[in-house]
Amino acid sequence: MLEAWAEFVRQLDPDILTGYNINNFDFPYLLDRAKYLKLKNFARLGRIKDIITVVKEIIQQTKFGKRKFKNINIEGRVQYDMHVVIKRDFKLRSYTLNNVSNEIMGEQKEDVHYSIITDLQNGDDQTRRRLAVYCLKDAELPLKLLDHVKSLTNDIEMARVTGVPLSSLLNKGEQVKVVAQLLRHAQSAGYFIPVHEYGPTTDQYEGATVLEPKTGYYKDPIATLDFSSLYPSIMIAHNLCYTTLLKPNEVNNFNLGKDEITITPSGNHFVKASVRKGLLPQILEQLLSARKKAKAMLKDETDSVYKAVLNGRQLALKISANSVYGFTGAQVGKLPCLEISGSVTAYGREMIELTRNLVEQEYSIEKGYASNAEVIYGDTDSVMVNFKAKDLETSMKLGKEAAEAISKKFISPIKLEFEKVYWPYLLINKKRYAGLYYTGTDKYDKMDCKGIETVRRDNCTLVVDVINTCLRKLLIEKDENGTVAYVQQTISDLLQNNVDISQLVITKELTKNDGDYTAKQAHVELAKKLAKRDPGNAPKLGDRIPYVIICGAKNTPAFQKVEDPIYVLENNIPIDVSYYLENQLSKPLLRILGPVLGDKVESIILRGEHTLTRTKVTSKVGA
DNA sequence: AGTAAAACCTAA
């Protein structure tokens, strides 16, 4: 069967091979079996006749733990692993093929644990049928996924724009793209790129400003002004590049006039484009123009699937452009230049400050406006403005006007844009807010949440659902009593064990190898337990581990009360519902409801009658 | 009991 499959591959002669986790599992497994069975021709999978496909397992011992990865050579064919694509392009709580297919396409397969495969094969027609269906589905779903997310189209575009092979887009980072573009532009301009020796890394340099938020619940419309592609546009406007930098000792070497040199807010010198146009600005112009095209197509597209594809393309190009800046600040990278990255962020800090001041000075009673505009928050390249307008139209009009006026203060292509109005707007903290997002005056586009629990993957879905529902009730329905009643009912349900366990599953990523952790973590402890129970399915670095917190003696730390949700179901283990109330639900609820409902919230939510009936449990773990 | 540090994830 294996030989026939390999022959099938050779006859079909595909450019691209896909599957789910093929690089880490399927190919190594198949090649291993073929070797064990002494199959002569199986490993001839590539397009070069005499090159045999082998698995190279590379283990690098670094100061910061082990780095393990497998490399499989299949000449002339791209290994386009959908597991890698999905992890890169979608932010999900779980990346099992089953969950991914379900979330993205609404399709599921029956899971068959590997331990029963032999039994199914040795059973009867029915069990073999079950196995066959499972295998077919396993092969079919990755293809359907590829067809659905259309990542190949975007990746081919990205490969063309940045000049890297397709496979690099899956197996490598942003740096290769920047280097490839630099090489391309350097060659045609007649430069060599120096080889950079890795030196000692200094401290992080200073980044962007986050304005102190004036927290609270705003019933007035809040206009948002935002510099488009801030860092790339700074680099283009001021011609920041390796090739335009004047080191302090070079400033006087070239007989340059004052008007031919830019001094950045961080005190670095660069020549203007009139003297010599930088490479980085050229690269950025190309990336931004590709992004602009993608955005234009997105605007005209009506099909929701294609919209998502184009949005993905636009986003990937934006990250690549921002990574050109990031590359210059990457001290463990191929060509760091902190003069560039430090100048970029310094310009950014100056710009957000100036923007805030201009808005507040110009849109004031003193200048003839109805009220004093107030910048209530801003992050890096945006300001949230309370023009104190009572309606959307006025807020939008003032926002557009301000964006246009302030843009004129900056060099092209720097541009401040009016993006949207939040109405109402709940500002909880830096990087934490929610609001109804309006781009037009008739209906809100969506409820937008930043940083709060509804967009985070490290809490249980009960918290997500409750916070989401509360926000809807408050921001959309404006029903404060209904919100309180809903929260009380939910807490009562939780305490009486009426919440489904699937809503209580928390997932966290395994970010280090065991042994590199200095503090015990619930999901890490569970991962170790799972590895013991089922070594064949041991969680690996980068996997997300789902867990629930079960009952234990008082003061038992969470990492000792952690258990596999399936194990809990199978063994009827009691869940620690008060953990979910006290450690998962209560604080997020107070943060959301506090600004809207006032100080009374805590007593209403956490100490009302609805908290009195609790289901008693008997079995316990821990001390 | 109070606080520093670790860990995670997100905004930009």
Added chain:
DNA sequence: TAAGTTAGGTTTTACT
């Protein structure tokens, strides 16, 4: 060519 960047909130563990 191994690895874009910094800022920041929140929860949990470890330590005093």
